[in-house]
Amino acid sequence: MTSRTDLLSALSGIVGERYVLTTAEDTAPYATDWKRSTTGVPACVVRPASTAEVAAIVRLCGDSGISIVPQGGNTGLAAGAIPDTTGGQVVLSLNRMQTVRSLDPIGMTVEVEAGAILQTVREKAASVDRMLPIAIAAEGSATVGGVIATNAGGLNVLRYGMTRDLTLGLEVVLADGSVSNGLRHLRKDNAGYDWKQWFIGSEGTLGIVTAAVLRLVSVPRHSVTALLSVSSLEAAISLFGHAQQEIGEALSAFELISANSLDLVSRHAHLKPPITAGDWFILLEGASSLSGLRDAAEGLLESGFENGWIIDGVVAESEAQARQLWALREHVTEAEARDGPSLKHDISVSLTHLREFLDDAEAALVDAAPGAGLNIFGHLGDGNLHYNVLFRPDHDQKAINRIVHDAVIKHGGSISAEHGLGQYRVDEWLRLAPESDLRLASTLKTALDPSGLLNPGKILPFSLLHTKAI
Numbered sequence: 001m002t003s004r005t006d007l008l009s010a011l012s013g014i015v016g017e018r019y020v021l022t023t024a025e026d027t028a029p030y031a032t033d034w035k036r037s038t039t040g041v042p043a044c045v046v047r048p049a050s051t052a053e054v055a056a057i058v059r060l061c062g063d064s065g066i067s068i069v070p071q072g073g074n075t076g077l078a079a080g081a082i083p084d085t086t087g088g089q090v091v092l093s094l095n096r097m098q099t100v101r102s103l104d105p106i107g108m109t110v111e112v113e114a115g116a117i118l119q120t121v122r123e124k125a126a127s128v129d130r131m132l133p134i135a136i137a138a139e140g141s142a143t144v145g146g147v148i149a150t151n152a153g154g155l156n157v158l159r160y161g162m163t164r165d166l167t168l169g170l171e172v173v174l175a176d177g178s179v180s181n182g183l184r185h186l187r188k189d190n191a192g193y194d195w196k197q198w199f200i201g202s203e204g205t206l207g208i209v210t211a212a213v214l215r216l217v218s219v220p221r222h223s224v225t226a227l228l229s230v231s232s233l234e235a236a237i238s239l240f241g242h243a244q245q246e247i248g249e250a251l252s253a254f255e256l257i258s259a260n261s262l263d264l265v266s267r268h269a270h271l272k273p274p275i276t277a278g279d280w281f282i283l284l285e286g287a288s289s290l291s292g293l294r295d296a297a298e299g300l301l302e303s304g305f306e307n308g309w310i311i312d313g314v315v316a317e318s319e320a321q322a323r324q325l326w327a328l329r330e331h332v333t334e335a336e337a338r339d340g341p342s343l344k345h346d347i348s349v350s351l352t353h354l355r356e357f358l359d360d361a362e363a364a365l366v367d368a369a370p371g372a373g374l375n376i377f378g379h380l381g382d383g384n385l386h387y388n389v390l391f392r393p394d395h396d397q398k399a400i401n402r403i404v405h406d407a408v409i410k411h412g413g414s415i416s417a418e419h420g421l422g423q424y425r426v427d428e429w430l431r432l433a434p435e436s437d438l439r440l441a442s443t444l445k446t447a448l449d450p451s452g453l454l455n456p457g458k459i460l461p462f463s464l465l466h467t468k469a470i
């Protein structure tokens, strides 16, 4: 067994003493999640500057039997980047690895190190008139490695897909300390298994992403943004069907915001919507290189009013106004966090069953958690809602989670649409996942990380893995 002193000294030998953080004060920002609901106790935080250093750390920890928790910007909403409380896990932060290695506006790719901040990479792409279409409200802190490890979704999935759809190549340090270099810039590559897919969305449990090649898209020259209040959820869904036809592939966002969400934003972020009325609002965006988009959007709104789907609406007249409308949506998560504790459910259900899901969940919650508030918003166009329950101290939190997830499964949905399982949802996934899913997950984990070195307790339960205290 390695002593703590030996471990710290060996890590210092790899990265330099100042990049091994050990005091409670220095490690605190890495030990608590963004929601401030989970705090771990790391053995230390180590901050490598290169892929070679990451590989050396993994080899050292593997030899010493000490597990590793990879961390990017620590904005994850499932506490996947937070160590346990034993003091026996090393947090490996990628935040010194931020180099943009290459930017190719013709091939439309960017090659970047895993610790690069998403917003910085988006700005780099914009500097050559290209766009990285991964858009999440946490882009100022979230890293490329983090969005890959969680297969982040966000505001533009409708048009451009999830992070998986935008990842062309990966460089990964495996659990044995070897480096797999798959930094290919290719659209087409069917030579063997597409192994990068194993790591995308694996939440740091199969390998440590050190660099990636991401796909860029052209910057849309025209855009239209509208905030609409709709007469019902069914009206919102009908409008979505119509928007897909009228705006077509230029439809880049179709976000649902409940009146409760806007109330939270108004109270905590002091932003007010320019329209009122109704329980549900839609933030719609179209973006295209071709003109004619505004006419299409106005035609859509006209038929929306005629059909009684839309009660009120505003179309942004300028980019500044569009940004104000987007700010309403982007502040919901933060406003909810300021309001108090909540139980987040990041669910997806097909639009055909969404109404039934909401009715079932709400009916069960009224009985089990009377007086609980609901903050429902999300990416309606993707069938992905954030169904967050603002509970009271006397409510049974486990029962609330079970009610929501049971209703999701009953209607054929997923209990984690885009945030991952982390540590929050491991028990629920084990309870609800098909046996074959668990068997395959366990087979993959055992093949790639047989001693359970990487992020144990995330996705798969502790019982399947081993950690050694130091």
Ligand code: FAD
Pocket (backbone or CB within 6 Å): 034, 069, 070, 071, 072, 073, 074, 075, 076, 077, 079, 080, 081, 094, 114, 135, 136, 137, 138, 141, 142, 143, 144, 145, 146, 147, 148, 149, 150, 151, 152, 153, 154, 155, 203, 204, 205, 207, 208, 209, 210, 333, 334, 418, 419, 422, 455, 458
């Ligand atoms: P971290 O939080 O540091 O880590 C997340 C997971 O990835 C952990 O399991 C960690 O171990 C692993 N990991 C991190 N880096 C690596 C690496 N280099 N190699 C291997 N594993 C690694 N998510 C969405 O999908 N859509 C949204 O719209 C969205 N909106 C958000 C809005 C707000 C205000 C906030 C706070 C979060 C939001 N998120 C959203 C969640 C979060 O931003 C994403 O999950 C993001 O991808 C996390 O990136 P990160 O760098 O902060 O990762």
